[in-house]
Amino acid sequence: MKPLFNPGPSPNVRVILAVLMALGLLVADHHQHHLELLRTALSLVTYPLQLAADRPSQLFREARERLAGQDVLRDENTGLHRENLLLKARLQQFESMEAENARLRDLLGSSLDVGERVLIAEIMAVELAPYRQQVMLNKGTNAGVFVGQPVLDANAVMGQIIRANPFSSVVLLITDSDHALPVEVNRNGLRTIAAGTGPNHDLELLYIPKNADIQVGDLLVTSGMDGRFPSGYPVARVKTVRQDPDNPFTTVIAEPTARLDRSREVLLVWNLNETSRLQALTAEAAKPRDMPQ
Template identity: 40%
Template structure:
């Protein structure tokens, strides 16, 4: 079959003429190969052509490379965003666990301190938990989860691990109301542990302050003195820590000194409390028997009533 060129004419025509042209082409190719082998001319030509074509190839393929880089960067950024979100979530969970552990540790420390206080007091104590707080700003009272069915009684002292909180004001079957040391209507007999001076500590309405308004001017009381319950009145067991004096001032009349003390108990933040009672103090007198009616002597029972003596 004859081979045709692009113009339609056969590239190698049949006959001797076509064979001669084929041989001529082969000879030229062999000559070029020999020249390239000896001189490297074609190699240099290829290098020159590559130097010209390479920038064009770089420009032509730049959009593809940019698109690929953008896709990779986008995928990497998406992966980093997801990984960052996951790490943030894990961090929040870990922080929540740490916070919970810290709260549990704090509760354990507080309960351990309450247990130590119980052992030191040597009194009848009962654990109670705070369940509500009176929102009235003029009354400092709380509600605890122990009531009459648990043996709680009105007037029972309430403490935390550090000192006196207040006393039971009202008792229901399963809960009780406690009036706090800082309530303006509350007062507790105390004594200065250093000197034995007996005074009355009044609530000021401030959880961080109790007042001693009528201290004799000549009394030995100073900043840093510890106030403990005196036991006078039989309401509080003696020796319960109450407050520390932080200010002593002279009254205008120069007859009395006015002292202020800071409660030792965490009045504003205690949640676990101890109800403290001394069996001797907790006993209440039996009610007096009803008076029995005694009528007039039998002989006078039927007589007319006597006239009043003028």
């Protein structure tokens, strides 16, 4: 039975023919470049297929780079946030130091105006009881602090030392209800007593006659009559003058000039001679024990 199709050359012959044709094409292309156009056409045809084959790997690389970029950005953002917090904290310290330097400059200017021996002290604690107007300083008898010593801030009189320990001391503020200070009106020399009012944080002028020349805005300064505070230190400004028919005296309220609730540094003043200082110490020691200290 004859086969329907002629099987043709054997496989070995076919391979040899294919190799010879390939060699011939390579030689012809090398010398004559006849296949350049064909190669260009085939590259245009296969380019979309190459893009399609490379797209998954490209997407994977882009996703990995995007995730890596997000991690880098997240790390950079975290670092910048921390650095921002640190800079803000340092800025707060700089602002605090700047304010402290301003206060110290004010105190230095006040000490030059005082013209006496002075010592800068810092407030350590504030009495929290509403009817006690006292603060504690970080200077005591080891620094020469003594009972009755005047205490000022950069603006005016704050109070006086009522208790002195080796390393600390207690100041009775002029607004305490147990404190009274001889003052005079700077405008006309009218003398009176400025007594503390406690929780009101004001001063009340005692025994002002109704015909006295005193006005709102008058500056009150120390008169020096008590032998402790030298004369001429600012104390307060008059803010209320009221005539009460039932009161034989004029009601006068003054606001302290010192920043009693804001000052952190104060001036301790040595303004007494030795005799007056001994008298002050003797008077302090002779006080009855039941009197507030």
